[in-house]
Amino acid sequence: MAKVLTSRSENYSQWYQDLVIKAGLAENSAVRGSMVIKPYGYAIWEKMQAELDRMFKETGHENAYFPLFIPKSFFSKEASHVKGFAKECAVVTHYRLKTDEVNGGVMVDPDAKLEEELIVRPTSETIIWSTFKNWIQSYRDLPLLINQWANVVRWEMRTRLFLRTAEFLWQEGHTAHATKQEAIDETEQMINVYADFAENFMAMPVIKGVKTENERFAGALETYTIEAMMQDGKALQSGTSHFLGQNFAKAFDVKFATKEGNEEYVWATSWGVSTRLVGALIMAHSDDNGLVLPPKLAPYQVVIIPIYRKEDQLAAISEKVNEVIAKLKAKGISVKYDNRDNRKPGWKFAEYELKGVPVRLAIGPRDLENGTVEVARRDTLEKNTQPIEGVEDYIESLLEEIQTNIYTKAFNFRKENTTKVDTYQDFKTTVKKGGFVLAHWDGTSESEDRIKSDTKATIRCLPLEYEEEEGLCVYSGKPSKRRVLFALSY
Amino acid sequence: MAKVLTSRSENYSQWYQDLVIKAGLAENSAVRGSMVIKPYGYAIWEKMQAELDRMFKETGHENAYFPLFIPKSFFSKEASHVKGFAKECAVVTHYRLKTDEVNGGVMVDPDAKLEEELIVRPTSETIIWSTFKNWIQSYRDLPLLINQWANVVRWEMRTRLFLRTAEFLWQEGHTAHATKQEAIDETEQMINVYADFAENFMAMPVIKGVKTENERFAGALETYTIEAMMQDGKALQSGTSHFLGQNFAKAFDVKFATKEGNEEYVWATSWGVSTRLVGALIMAHSDDNGLVLPPKLAPYQVVIIPIYRKEDQLAAISEKVNEVIAKLKAKGISVKYDNRDNRKPGWKFAEYELKGVPVRLAIGPRDLENGTVEVARRDTLEKNTQPIEGVEDYIESLLEEIQTNIYTKAFNFRKENTTKVDTYQDFKTTVKKGGFVLAHWDGTSESEDRIKSDTKATIRCLPLEYEEEEGLCVYSGKPSKRRVLFALSY
Numbered sequence: 001m002a003k004v005l006t007s008r009s010e011n012y013s014q015w016y017q018d019l020v021i022k023a024g025l026a027e028n029s030a031v032r033g034s035m036v037i038k039p040y041g042y043a044i045w046e047k048m049q050a051e052l053d054r055m056f057k058e059t060g061h062e063n064a065y066f067p068l069f070i071p072k073s074f075f076s077k078e079a080s081h082v083k084g085f086a087k088e089c090a091v092v093t094h095y096r097l098k099t100d101e102v103n104g105g106v107m108v109d110p111d112a113k114l115e116e117e118l119i120v121r122p123t124s125e126t127i128i129w130s131t132f133k134n135w136i137q138s139y140r141d142l143p144l145l146i147n148q149w150a151n152v153v154r155w156e157m158r159t160r161l162f163l164r165t166a167e168f169l170w171q172e173g174h175t176a177h178a179t180k181q182e183a184i185d186e187t188e189q190m191i192n193v194y195a196d197f198a199e200n201f202m203a204m205p206v207i208k209g210v211k212t213e214n215e216r217f218a219g220a221l222e223t224y225t226i227e228a229m230m231q232d233g234k235a236l237q238s239g240t241s242h243f244l245g246q247n248f249a250k251a252f253d254v255k256f257a258t259k260e261g262n263e264e265y266v267w268a269t270s271w272g273v274s275t276r277l278v279g280a281l282i283m284a285h286s287d288d289n290g291l292v293l294p295p296k297l298a299p300y301q302v303v304i305i306p307i308y309r310k311e312d313q314l315a316a317i318s319e320k321v322n323e324v325i326a327k328l329k330a331k332g333i334s335v336k337y338d339n340r341d342n343r344k345p346g347w348k349f350a351e352y353e354l355k356g357v358p359v360r361l362a363i364g365p366r367d368l369e370n371g372t373v374e375v376a377r378r379d380t381l382e383k384n385t386q387p388i389e390g391v392e393d394y395i396e397s398l399l400e401e402i403q404t405n406i407y408t409k410a411f412n413f414r415k416e417n418t419t420k421v422d423t424y425q426d427f428k429t430t431v432k433k434g435g436f437v438l439a440h441w442d443g444t445s446e447s448e449d450r451i452k453s454d455t456k457a458t459i460r461c462l463p464l465e466y467e468e469e470e471g472l473c474v475y476s477g478k479p480s481k482r483r484v485l486f487a488l489s490y
Numbered sequence: 491m492a493k494v495l496t497s498r499s500e501n502y503s504q505w506y507q508d509l510v511i512k513a514g515l516a517e518n519s520a521v522r523g524s525m526v527i528k529p530y531g532y533a534i535w536e537k538m539q540a541e542l543d544r545m546f547k548e549t550g551h552e553n554a555y556f557p558l559f560i561p562k563s564f565f566s567k568e569a570s571h572v573k574g575f576a577k578e579c580a581v582v583t584h585y586r587l588k589t590d591e592v593n594g595g596v597m598v599d600p601d602a603k604l605e606e607e608l609i610v611r612p613t614s615e616t617i618i619w620s621t622f623k624n625w626i627q628s629y630r631d632l633p634l635l636i637n638q639w640a641n642v643v644r645w646e647m648r649t650r651l652f653l654r655t656a657e658f659l660w661q662e663g664h665t666a667h668a669t670k671q672e673a674i675d676e677t678e679q680m681i682n683v684y685a686d687f688a689e690n691f692m693a694m695p696v697i698k699g700v701k702t703e704n705e706r707f708a709g710a711l712e713t714y715t716i717e718a719m720m721q722d723g724k725a726l727q728s729g730t731s732h733f734l735g736q737n738f739a740k741a742f743d744v745k746f747a748t749k750e751g752n753e754e755y756v757w758a759t760s761w762g763v764s765t766r767l768v769g770a771l772i773m774a775h776s777d778d779n780g781l782v783l784p785p786k787l788a789p790y791q792v793v794i795i796p797i798y799r800k801e802d803q804l805a806a807i808s809e810k811v812n813e814v815i816a817k818l819k820a821k822g823i824s825v826k827y828d829n830r831d832n833r834k835p836g837w838k839f840a841e842y843e844l845k846g847v848p849v850r851l852a853i854g855p856r857d858l859e860n861g862t863v864e865v866a867r868r869d870t871l872e873k874n875t876q877p878i879e880g881v882e883d884y885i886e887s888l889l890e891e892i893q894t895n896i897y898t899k900a901f902n903f904r905k906e907n908t909t910k911v912d913t914y915q916d917f918k919t920t921v922k923k924g925g926f927v928l929a930h931w932d933g934t935s936e937s938e939d940r941i942k943s944d945t946k947a948t949i950r951c952l953p954l955e956y957e958e959e960e961g962l963c964v965y966s967g968k969p970s971k972r973r974v975l976f977a978l979s980y
């Protein structure tokens with residue numbers, strides 16, 4: 001049948017766009033830069049949320065909810081924060097519409113102007129720290145470990161479904177601690193939680209590291225990141241965790257009484273991942289036939305398609321299928337039985353391939369006679385015939401195998417596309433091809449900026465795992481003690 | 491110990507406010523009319539969400555996410571809808587801030603004015619129906635059963651934590667159907683789901699009914715409601731389900747090809763409940779000592795408090811407690827063990843009473859010797875001593891008993907405070923005392939309006955369950971065939 005997607009080799013970016021639309025994950029809305037997340041895309045996000053929320057709670061965090069709107073003046077309170085976020089905000093200036101007597105329709109009521117404008121949150125540090133001031137008096141109130149699931153708005157000029165949208169969904173953790181070390185430990189714990197989630201649920205290997213000063217979150221002393229490689233060799237920043245020092249505590253005057261009776265400023269962290277992860281998931285694994293979803297995050301892990309001509313055949317097949325479904329569900333495996341009669345099996349095969357359902361079962365009258373079922377796996381597109389008796393055990397281990405295989409494939413791809421380079425000439429040609437480049441850097445923003453303007457490559461991070469190694473900065477030739485990770489990025 | 495709450499009899503409204511704050515459920519924020527939902531309040535909302543989400547999915551609905559912002563012009567497309575919502579909207583007019591060179595801080599950048607203003611959604615019918623237009627072509631695409639969990643903003647002038655806030659969290663279901671009857675069936679199904687949730691999870695009896703024309707949702711042909719009685723006798727509208735006819739399909743030109751090849755407009759419903767339910771839950775059951783939570787929605791159902799003087803006593807108690815916890819968890823009962831050493835048992839008793847934990851266990855060295863544990867239930871404040879062996883079975887049935895008892899208490903309270911009246915004089919005195927009043931009404935908006943301006947009472951609904959009964963309208967004396975439900979309301 002005709003391919004519905006542009007191939008990756010032809011136009012990677014168009015392939016991604018096609019896939020998001022055709023697989024029913026999301027689409028552009030009538031509001032510039034805002035997307036509609038369609039049910040299938042939202043179901044993936046819900047799966048992600050459920051796992052992450054469990055991990056946050058297991059590490060002692062509680063959920064809460066803070067206002068969407070932030071008074072404009074709050075943004076001025078932390079100097080570097082306002083620089084980072086003030087340029088890209090949706091601003092509420094009025095609180096009423098009225099009938100437009102001249103042009104018809106409705107117009108903004110000029111009498112309903114706010115005294116102080118409200119900013120639609122691009123991130124919530126300021127409103128949360130203004131609240132924490134009332135929650136924290138003594139060391140007994142610490143640590144305060146809060147997470148929020150919310151929508152945020154950043155006025156992006158160039159948007160892309162899931163990867164960069166004006167409004168997106170995310171979680172933002174905000175914690176307060178009595179000591180610097182505790183806050184640093186929390187920052188590191190959360191980047192480890194994100195890496196664990198990326199690798200063990202998304203089947204997406206990531207490099208953990210810290211950002212350079214240039215790339216740090218506005219208001220942070222240190223930003224930890226996880227960086228993943230997409231199939232075009234570009235890096236995608238997939239989650240960040242910030243050590244905020246005492247910046248926000250000082251900006252919002254949040255002090256606590258220590259056990260010894262002194263008064264000190266509180267130490268802070270914040271950390272977040274967003275619906276961008278859905279984009280990462282798509283780009284990390286999918287192929288020219290459609291999505292490839294890791295079983296642990298697939299909205300349903302198995303789809304069953306009956307092959308029949310006559311109604312009585314369908315009845316016999318359905319009876320058998322219902323037994324299989326019951327056994328799969330008992331194992332906690334999610335399954336969809338598509339017995340719609342207004343679509344042909346071939347159409348359904350293509351549909352679920354496009355949607356990346358990890359395992360497809362097909363069963364017809366011949367299978368019933370033989371006690372068999374056809375099992376197809378999405379990741380390798382391999383098919384084989386299995387005895388229907390005990391097929392639930394086969395599927396259970398197949399799902400594990402698929403989860404591992406997807407990870408391994410992505411891991412090997414990254415390995416093959418990660419290069420150490422030692423001259424600027426090599427650097428430039430290697431970066432252009434895509435992939436990760438490990439190179440020496442002299443530690444200055446100046447060299448970093450020049451490399452970026454020459455090649456568009458940025459320092460994705462200083463990996464946490466590295467070997468000490470004497471070398472010379474690829475740009476300046478100055479001495480360096482370690483390699484850092486460069487790449488083109490989303 | 492000193493009472494921390496104003497009593498209900500002294501000042502019901504102040505009691506509510508005290509309770510929400512002192513139990514750590516929510517507080518006012520720096521943004522006028524917007525609340526902060528604190529972890530304990532949010533945990534109740536999460537419990538509600540989980541049950542409702544399950545019920546929506548069991549009835550075939552899928553979640554999706556639509557933009558926060560709605561172009562201003564969309565509001566003019568459905569005439570009655572704009573009248574209902576245009577007066578209370580937050581309006582985004584600009585998309586950038588810049589440094590204020592004169593006054594310091596930041597200011598709205600006048601160069602970054604939007605061509606068309608964006609409204610922060612007060613409800614999403616318009617943006618969703620503009621999207622549905624692309625999703626619906628044929629009868630095969632119907633029914634379309636979508637739900638969204640989201641924040642919405644209505645610029646309320648007088649706000650009250652949970653009950654009426656400028657921003658609140660809710661779910662909004664939006665469905666599209668091929669026939670009028672299917673849409674009506676859906677509308678009724680969802681009000682039944684809400685009633686089921688209110689009665690079986692919130693332990694809050696509700697009256698199902700339809701709204702009068704005056705009280706209908708802006709854009710609906712029929713609004714179904716569930717109305718609950720609070721302890722001050724006022725009604726609280728707790729959930730609504732709207733039959734929208736073809737109004738939005740016509741406004742956004744959403745047609746479908748029927749099986750027979752004709753083109754017809756689609757039929758619509760929408761339905762929602764919000765964080766207002768947390769307010770309802772509080773007001774329906776709590777007492778002068780604090781919250782009383784139904785076990786099915788309590789963030790934790792059991793709290794265990796060790797009574798000890800020395801560290802080795804705590805160690806022995808904790809060993810026993812851990813066994814109990816394991817047995818409770820195996821039964822799916824959530825439990826918190828508060829072994830903090832910086833708070834006294836008496837403080838903890840008061841704290842969990844205030845927080846409405848359904849069952850409290852206390853265990854000391856004497857209990858260890860005797861193999862017993864003290865069990866206190868929050869709803870009746872009764873205490874008794876139970877053998878620790880098998881206490882998990884006792885607690886399991888106690889939780890069921892508490893759930894039932896809370897419901898029964900609220901049910902009886904409503905019964906005692908529901909009165910049939912037949913004269914306007916009786917009507918006025920009865921309504922003033924609080925409670926539900928069943929009276930005849932002539933079916934006109936005029937009488938309804940006059941009654942409202944005389945007494946502040948509104949027709950909460952025309953109950954779905956009623957007896958046909960000839961009578962005379964309490965206001966006009968005109969003939970009527972049934973009684974309707976009047977009350978003062980939130």
